[in-house]
Amino acid sequence: MSQPTELRELQTSLRTASDIAFDVQPPSGEQAEVLVDALRRALAAAQALGAGPGTTGCREHPRGAVDPLYGDKDDPLPPGWGRCLLCNDRRRRASRGLAGRA
Numbered sequence: 001m002s003q004p005t006e007l008r009e010l011q012t013s014l015r016t017a018s019d020i021a022f023d024v025q026p027p028s029g030e031q032a033e034v035l036v037d038a039l040r041r042a043l044a045a046a047q048a049l050g051a052g053p054g055t056t057g058c059r060e061h062p063r064g065a066v067d068p069l070y071g072d073k074d075d076p077l078p079p080g081w082g083r084c085l086l087c088n089d090r091r092r093r094a095s096r097g098l099a100g101r102a
């Protein structure tokens, strides 16, 4: 039996976060960004663990993590984005790539 995706995601992102947090050097700006990202993923994975299967409403990742920014009033997701963190991360990377080329 394989571990649930959420649990693996939780462990991976927490490991990333603690690697940065317990490094000898205080995290740089870029590392802090990675740290925030990892903690966000860990939070979403932990929430998904509690929420049970089928929470993202995503056909591709029905058991994936829910984006913690979904429903956030202060930092709303762009229109058309769903609750799936994996898909939203992909969209984020894509829009960042476009911005970098512009």
Ligand SMILES: [Zn+2]
Pocket: 058, 059, 060, 061, 064, 084, 085, 086, 087, 088
């Ligand atoms: Zn998805």
